Amino acid sequence: MKGKVLVVDDERGIRESLRGILEEEGYKVSLADSIKALKERVEREHYHCVLLDLWLPDGNGLEYISYLREKLPGSALIVMTGHGKTEHAVRAIKEGAYDFLEKPFSMERLLLTLERAIRERVKPVKALEDKIIGNSKAILRVKELVKKVAQTEASVLILGESGTGKELVARSIHELSSRKEGAFVAINCASLPDELVEAELFGYEKGAFTSATQRKPGKLELSHGGTLFLDEIGDLSLRAQAKLLRVLETKEFTRLGGTQVISSDFRLVCASNKDLKEEAKKGNFREDLFHRISVFVIELPPLRERGEDIILLAEYYLDRFLKDYGKPAKYLTEGAKEVLLSYEWKGNVRELKNLMERLAILHEGVQIDERDIRRLLGVELSTGDLSSLLLEKDFKKAKREFERLFIERRLKENNYDLKKTAEDMGIDLSNLYRKIRQYEIRVEI
Structure with a gap:
């Protein structure tokens, strides 16, 4: 059990x-x-x-x-x-x-x-430190910039699409800086509503609002002596931007509902997936704040522009998660690598990392082929792929692949109603569960 x-x-x-x-x-x-x-x-x-x-x-x-x-x-x-x-x-x-x-x-x-x-x-899984992985010219340039800026106290703005590793770069800057013994405090500005962002940043006193039953220090206070990382700063409201600008100018603030002036010595690193210059022109982002946070800018390339890094990253994360979960070794076939190289990776490194984690946990057997990758990525097999089943010499392998495709189609036709699908196929519900698990079929509940 x-x-x-x-x-x-x-x-x-x-x-x-x-x-x-x-x-x-x-x-x-x-x-x-x-x-x-x-x-x-x-x-x-x-x-x-x-x-x-x-x-x-x-x-x-x-x-x-x-x-x-x-x-x-x-x-x-x-x-x-x-x-x-x-x-x-x-x-x-x-x-x-x-x-x-x-x-x-x-x-x-x-x-x-x-x-x-x-x-x-x-028992918490022992965390393996992430690294900036890659040998492409673009990522080698990023590594060089990280080393240079880490030795300064300059504010850093990291730009890049979602999933490109902006927080990883921010943490690397912190770890290589003179503030590495201090805290690395992160807040995602896009994941919280305006009122909660301010409460998280500045902290609050007991009674500051209905649910404030006790005093709570904010991220600005907690990052004293360390690094404050504001992820997706482009999503901050103009009101919150104005408040943040005042703090950056004075390094002083008060908690919500409080009067005591608090000082905090922190290094600021921000990140955004938006063009903040363009946002400033549109009036969505304060130009003075933009100049304050972008003393040094690092632009991260999307994964699709780092073709030579894709397999390196995939194998690194697959090996990492196999060790993390105590699983036996697995390897990617040449066909699997071709699928990885041809995929768009709209979710960038995060999407690739998540795929490798799912494969480490869910995939049975030693060999990971192109069909395994396509299945987990949700990439439909082409007519040529379906026809290739007729050319498959291994009867058991062809039978397994046909079963998987058949079940996937029936599930879609029945809007992923498992009971109805089982009845439609003429099998027991428990048998359908086994097949879904066996073939690693994605099911929406």
Whole structure:
């Protein structure tokens, strides 16, 4: 048994689907359809993880996170909702949830999150430090710039598409600087609403607003002696930009609801996926703030422009995650490498890294071929690929590939209703679960 899981959701179809999937994966599953049923369950039994829907008929799941932490010490909590709002995700994580899943989520994402949550509940995975990986001219130039600017106190602006590794570069600057013994404090300006960004940056006094039940220092205060990293600074409101500019000019501020002036000595590193010069022309970003934060600019190339680095990165992350999860060695075939090289990588290094992590966890066997890569990337097989099944000499391999394609098509036709798909195919639901897992088919729940 991998662990005991409690699924709390008021939709019967979702509860039953999750139970079938998780039991097939080796988890012992209990169900609850309300807060009342949840309480009854946790009073009688201990669980390794709770999958909690936020919107239940007799209460808001957010209000019961602290209750679950008290009743199930050491257990992991994963929050689910079909009405995703950033503030709910932030609050859930702040109050102790391991992760936040917005419906519909893929079975693959659920299983990966659940496996991590239960494992890290017991023993956190030893973190392997990320590095700036690559030998392309563009990335070698980035490494050179990082070394140069790290030795200064200049404000740095890192520009690049989402997923290109902006935070990794910011951390590298911090680690190579004279402030490396201080804290590296990061905040993602795009993930929080305006009022929460200000509370996170400046901190607040007890009673500053309704939910401020105690004093909390902000990121500006916590980064004293270290580095403050403002990710996606282009998403800050003009009001927050004005406040930040004053702090950068004086290195002084007050907490929300407070009067005491606080000083903080920090090094500022910012990042954005927007053209801030253009945003300033449009009136969306203060020009004076832009000049203040961009004393030194580092531009990160998208992965599609780093062709010679793609396989190097893929093999680095695959090896890293295999070691991380204690899995046996696997390797990429030449066909798999060709697919990786021809893919667009709109999510850049982050997308490639996530793909390698999924392969490390989900892929059975030693060899990873082009079909394995295409399947996880969601790239459709061409007519030529389908015809190639007729040329496949290995009967078992051709049969497996046909089964996978057949199941994928039936799932799509039935809008991923597992029960209906099983009936349509004339097989047991448990058999369908096994096939989905066997062929690593993505299923939206």
